[in-house]
Amino acid sequence: MDSSLIISNILNPPILFFFLGMVAVFVKSDLEIPAPIPKLFSLYLLFAIGFKGGVELIKSGITQEVVLTLFAAMMMACVVPIYTFFILKLKLDTYDAAAIAATYGSISAVTFITASAFLTELGISFDGFMVAALALMESPAIIVGLILVNIFAVDEKREFSWSEVLQEAFLNSSVFLLVGSLIIGVLTGEHGWHVLEPFTQGLFYGVLTFFLLDMGLVAARRIKDLQKTGLFLILFAILIPIVNACIALTISKLIGMSQGDALLFAVLCASASYIAVPAAMRMTVPEANPSLYVSTALAVTFPFNIIIGIPLYLYGINLLWR
Numbered sequence: 001m002d003s004s005l006i007i008s009n010i011l012n013p014p015i016l017f018f019f020l021g022m023v024a025v026f027v028k029s030d031l032e033i034p035a036p037i038p039k040l041f042s043l044y045l046l047f048a049i050g051f052k053g054g055v056e057l058i059k060s061g062i063t064q065e066v067v068l069t070l071f072a073a074m075m076m077a078c079v080v081p082i083y084t085f086f087i088l089k090l091k092l093d094t095y096d097a098a099a100i101a102a103t104y105g106s107i108s109a110v111t112f113i114t115a116s117a118f119l120t121e122l123g124i125s126f127d128g129f130m131v132a133a134l135a136l137m138e139s140p141a142i143i144v145g146l147i148l149v150n151i152f153a154v155d156e157k158r159e160f161s162w163s164e165v166l167q168e169a170f171l172n173s174s175v176f177l178l179v180g181s182l183i184i185g186v187l188t189g190e191h192g193w194h195v196l197e198p199f200t201q202g203l204f205y206g207v208l209t210f211f212l213l214d215m216g217l218v219a220a221r222r223i224k225d226l227q228k229t230g231l232f233l234i235l236f237a238i239l240i241p242i243v244n245a246c247i248a249l250t251i252s253k254l255i256g257m258s259q260g261d262a263l264l265f266a267v268l269c270a271s272a273s274y275i276a277v278p279a280a281m282r283m284t285v286p287e288a289n290p291s292l293y294v295s296t297a298l299a300v301t302f303p304f305n306i307i308i309g310i311p312l313y314l315y316g317i318n319l320l321w322r
Contacts, residue, residue, distance in 0.1 A: 048204050052110070077138075088236070107134060107138055107268045110212070271302075
């Protein structure tokens with residue numbers, strides 16, 4: 001693999017600030033980001049990427065490529081939790097296996113946004129409709145994970161409200177804001193983009209950089225939880241993203257995606273949710289251990305993807321599309 005891709009990715013300011021956050025924890029600095037700010041920045045990033053995606057979607061229109069890509073995205077969001085569940089069942093009980101499987105079937109919006117910034121830095125174009133794929137992939141994994149619990153859990157008396165599950169899956173703040181911003185981008189088009197461009201474009205990289213600084217702090221603090229996961233889950237958190245990315249790149253090649261779209265699709269399939277799915281699992285599967293599904297997604301898979309995974313997947317694309 002061309003090491004220049006990894007070096008180019010690491011030397012991006014957002015990635016360097018992610019490292020800075022981790023170093024701050026390791027050297028026991030008192031650096032702290034006040035709690036409301038990361039939440040605000042997270043909402044801003046979802047709003048900005050969703051709005052831009054909507055504007056680009058109305059430009060491209062609903063083509064065969066768009067339909068095939070969105071179908072493939074939803075299919076992967078449903079299939080990944082199923083086969084990862086049976087891999088995890090080799091070592092874990094049903095509840096932990098289902099919660100982790102749902103986490104890896106869903107997506108990390110910040111990883112997607114980091115990959116978008118990486119492509120922009122390299123001058124590789126990608127389509128705005130990939131944001132629609134992002135929006136469609138978050139919720140199905142939650143539903144599949146709960147279905148797996150219902151089928152394989154030994155305790156038949158276990159009950160939960162499906163209305164609450166659907167509410168959390170489809171109307172949680174991340175999904176709601178992302179989809180809402182996408183729709184507003186479609187409705188307002190170029191005019192809306194010109195009105196909001198100083199806010200959605202000019203501030204974007206600064207907010208992403210500051211948000212990744214906070215993510216570095218959080219990820220470093222979660223590393224100690226890895227002692228509870230064992231080697232099996234650490235290897236799972238590294239190898240499964242690579243497997244999922246390989247499947248995604250094969251699908252991308254078959255349906256004729258561009259290189260930029262293929263990378264974003266691979267990143268979506270390779271990432272793991274550390275916000276929406278853990279929140280849903282805490283509510284609906286309290287038997288599962290949060291330190292397992294949060295620490296693997298946030299302390300292993302997230303850093304792996306933004307540091308090594310993104311350039312690794314692009315290298316695979318360069319080979320397949322050559």
